[in-house]
Amino acid sequence: MTDALTPRSRREKILELVKQAGYMPIEALTLNFQVTPQTIRVDLNVLADEGRVVRHHGGASIPSSVTNTDYESRRSDFAGVKSSLAQAVSNTISDKSAVFMALGTTMLAMAAALSNRKGLKIITNHTEAALMLAKQPGFDVVVLGGRLDPRNLGTTGPMTLEAVANYRPDVCIFSAGGIDTEGNILDYYEHEAAIVRLMIKRSRRSILAVDHSKFGRSASVLVGNVADIHQLFTDKPPPAGIKKLLKLHKTDLIQVPQRHAGNFHGRS
Known part of the structure; x- marks a missing residue:
């Protein structure tokens, strides 16, 4: 310029x-x-x-931090990156693990990647992802009950929260609307954020997968902080401040090259 x-x-x-x-x-x-x-x-x-x-x-x-972009349009946003992130995350999931999966278009890519694993128990409020994974031989797919949101076909509400509390899986996989400069993990809808918070709390390991556009992005609902999670998968280095927080809280940062979904860099 x-x-x-x-x-x-x-x-x-x-x-x-x-x-x-x-x-x-x-x-x-x-x-x-x-x-x-x-x-x-x-x-x-x-x-x-x-x-x-x-x-x-x-x-x-962007002008609004209280509404997310349209769910259908977000399917194509960073599609290649999401696929690479999903494959890298899938490579860390052991066969026969129990997995919480949250909502979002990144989780659709995650469902496709997890289809290559064996014997997973998937516990999710993401009905589209559940339908995809239920077709896999040897998979046990649990759809968490609740009110079905026509915006993204996810279940939410008190019934969903109650159902989440009944499980203690090996890992929780989720995405987010943004990560601010203080390391706060943010999203747009209170009812969805509440479910993710409980999924993180109930899981033995938590994995956040976001493309680089989420760093510094504003959203109005607090999900948690990078101090609360075990691993962050992304495609480009985060800002120096966020990278420092990840190191401080011993949260593993895994940078995934888009063209080499099967390989990824370790902690940095």
């Missing part, structure tokens, strides 16, 4: 980056466009006044 861009053109490109990443810090935008931090602040303030971004100290995010 160069400063030859007009302010209007630069703001449109800034908006594209914010939409793609969910959140963009001023420092990154300054480097990207080769302008001063003050110029980026002015651009973000203009976009915020127009209601196109939300200003935060040090950056800007």
Whole structure:
């Protein structure tokens, strides 16, 4: 990028980056466009006044942190990355394990990857994933009861929470709407977050799988913190602050190359 861009053109490109990443810090935008931090602040303030971004100290995010993008459209977002993450996670799951699976499009990729394992017991509120896995010979698939959400065909509510409490599986696999700079794992819906929190608590090991766009992304509901989980699988290095928190809390960070789903780097 160069400063030859007009302010209007630069703001449109800034908006594209914010939409793609969910959140963009001023420092990154300054480097990207080769302008001063003050110029980026002015651009973000203009976009915020127009209601196109939300200003935060040090950056800007997409306009809403209370609603997620449409479930159907998210199926194709980072599809290759999700597949690679899912395969890498699957490689760490032992045959004949008991597994909690949460909701989300990343978990659909996870279901496809887990189909290569043998004798798994899958306990999930994700009905689409359950239908996929129930076709696998030797799998025991439990669908957690509750109210069926037409938005994503997941079960939620008090009945689902009560059902989760009846299990103590080997591992919980889940994704999230965002991870903020303090290492908080965030999502968009209270009833879904409550189920994931209990799944993490009831499992012997917890695995979070997110693509790099979730780092720094804003969402309104707290699921937990990176201190609460055992492993974080992602496709690109997280920001330095989050990486430091992972190391502090001894949470394993596994970076997965997209083109080599079967291989992944160890703790970093």
